[in-house]
Amino acid sequence: MIQTKLPRSKPEEQNVSPKSVLDFINALETEELEVHSFILLRHGHVIAEGTWAPYDEEDPHILNSLSKSFTSTAIGLAVEEGKLSVDDAVISFFPEYMTEEIKKNMADLKVRHLLSMSTGHDEDTTPYLRKSEDWVKEFFSIPIVHEPGTHFLYNTGATYILSAILTKVTGMKLLDYLEPRLFEPLGMSDITTTTCPKGIHFGGSGMRVKIEDIAKFGLLYLQKGIWEGKQIIPEHWVEEATSKQISNGDDENNDWAQGYGYQFWRCRYGAFRGDGAFGQYCIVMPEQESVVAVTAGVMDMGDILSLVWTHLLPGMSSTSEGYQSDLEHKLASLSYKAPKVLTASQNSDKWTGKQFEAQPNDSEITSFSFNFLEEKGECMFSDSEGEHKFQFGYGEWITSDFTIAGQKVSAAASGTWRNRNTFELTLRLLGTPFCDTWTCNFINGAVRINVSRNIWTVPGLSDMALMPALVGHFV
Numbered sequence: 493m494i495q496t497k498l499p500r501s502k503p504e505e506q507n508v509s510p511k512s513v514l515d516f517i518n519a520l521e522t523e524e525l526e527v528h529s530f531i532l533l534r535h536g537h538v539i540a541e542g543t544w545a546p547y548d549e550e551d552p553h554i555l556n557s558l559s560k561s562f563t564s565t566a567i568g569l570a571v572e573e574g575k576l577s578v579d580d581a582v583i584s585f586f587p588e589y590m591t592e593e594i595k596k597n598m599a600d601l602k603v604r605h606l607l608s609m610s611t612g613h614d615e616d617t618t619p620y621l622r623k624s625e626d627w628v629k630e631f632f633s634i635p636i637v638h639e640p641g642t643h644f645l646y647n648t649g650a651t652y653i654l655s656a657i658l659t660k661v662t663g664m665k666l667l668d669y670l671e672p673r674l675f676e677p678l679g680m681s682d683i684t685t686t687t688c689p690k691g692i693h694f695g696g697s698g699m700r701v702k703i704e705d706i707a708k709f710g711l712l713y714l715q716k717g718i719w720e721g722k723q724i725i726p727e728h729w730v731e732e733a734t735s736k737q738i739s740n741g742d743d744e745n746n747d748w749a750q751g752y753g754y755q756f757w758r759c760r761y762g763a764f765r766g767d768g769a770f771g772q773y774c775i776v777m778p779e780q781e782s783v784v785a786v787t788a789g790v791m792d793m794g795d796i797l798s799l800v801w802t803h804l805l806p807g808m809s810s811t812s813e814g815y816q817s818d819l820e821h822k823l824a825s826l827s828y829k830a831p832k833v834l835t836a837s838q839n840s841d842k843w844t845g846k847q848f849e850a851q852p853n854d855s856e857i858t859s860f861s862f863n864f865l866e867e868k869g870e871c872m873f874s875d876s877e878g879e880h881k882f883q884f885g886y887g888e889w890i891t892s893d894f895t896i897a898g899q900k901v902s903a904a905a906s907g908t909w910r911n912r913n914t915f916e917l918t919l920r921l922l923g924t925p926f927c928d929t930w931t932c933n934f935i936n937g938a939v940r941i942n943v944s945r946n947i948w949t950v951p952g953l954s955d956m957a958l959m960p961a962l963v964g965h966f967v
Contacts, residue, residue, distance in 0.1 A: 512807020556768030655695030
């Protein structure tokens with residue numbers, strides 16, 4: 493695959509105020525919003541981009557529900573190829589599951605209802621699917637209580653069924669289908685996803701994509717499906733998918749109440765977006781010919797969106813001189829500082845190499861030990877799969893790849909002694925929204941480890957289980 497980079501330009505060259513971008517970044521930091529990367533596009537050019545170390549713009553980041561917009565795109569392409577239509581009955585694709593009860597329950601459910609989150613369910617079906625070994629069969633058993641097409645309910649399970657339908661009619665999994673049709677033409681690479689127990693790509697969540705590839709995806713939709721002169725996505729699909737297909741509220745000041753399309757949200761100011769939990773964004777502003785891509789780890793996603801409207805949007809219609817060098821300096825220095833080394837511990841040698849047996853815990857760790865070496869430290873732990881370890885710095889980040897709770901992770905870690913018996917270890921789980929703080933209290937020949945996470949997670953979303961926060965203690 494040929495990896496293509498988007499053209500670069502300066503804000504002023506695209507009639508954007510560099511001060512507005514600088515104000516946006518400063519506001520993110522002032523409000524302590526944990527943004528990992530962002531890209532601002534105008535007129536097809538990257539005019540500002542930043543990644544906060546230790547995050548890396550070349551590392552794919554979990555999209556959470558922003559994955560849904562890619563699934564919608566795949567369905568649009570399959571419709572254009574004649575593989576299905578949005579008015580097909582969902583049960584028509586899965587005759588092997590049909591019973592009289594299922595036929596009655598699902599009789600009026602069409603593909604367009606899955607796309608527009610109007611299936612008629614009264615709760616998200618995802619938690620039920622995740623308890624089953626056969627997600628399609630489980631979906632069909634969940635009662636539909638509203639007439640499909642009349643009731644909006646955000647339902648990640650509906651997107652999974654779209655992925656299952658795509659696999660059924662094309663014989664290809666979601667990402668395999670998109671590879672020659674979307675990823676290759678746009679030069680997108682290293683994209684992965686999670687699957688159900690039967691190997692069908694989740695569709696509603698689970699994808700990992702690089703920040704620039706998110707921006708490319710938004711630009712493709714801004715250009716009505718055209719890429720380098722070629723119609724990649726049908727223009728009519730772009731229009732349908734990003735238009736209001738169903739009402740989801742009537743609050744004119746709420747970006748989650750402007751209408752919902754086919755796995756895209758309508759926004760204020762004539763914009764639309766794909767988004768994912770904890771601040772993953774692909775915001776398209778047609779009136780400004782602009783795209784904003786963001787990866788993050790925040791609890792209130794609306795905070796980021798508000799700053800886009802407050803700072804970036806006005807900057808599209810005004811220019812200011814004298815701020816370009818300030819902006820460039822700011823973008824070059826973005827980072828999350830490693831914890832400051834507060835003190836050394838006279839007891840560190842006492843705890844180095846000592847093995848602690850673990851009490852029962854969610855991550856199924858059986859034992860722990862630490863090496864508090866002079867220039868960097870190591871944490872070693874064991875579980876049913878064997879021994880694992882990661883390194884941590886003092887006043888700097890050290891990145892390690894390791895496995896915990898059966899999941900492969902990459903973490904930038906740094907630690908400091910809070911006092912002679914308390915060591916605080918910070919792990920930034922790269923490519924995810926998560927940042928964990930381990931407070932290790934050494935006392936009486938034992939250690940108690942309490943773990944806090946920057947965001948609390950949502951039951952039923954597969955991405956949220958990627959790295960469980962350790963809760964409890966190990967002695």
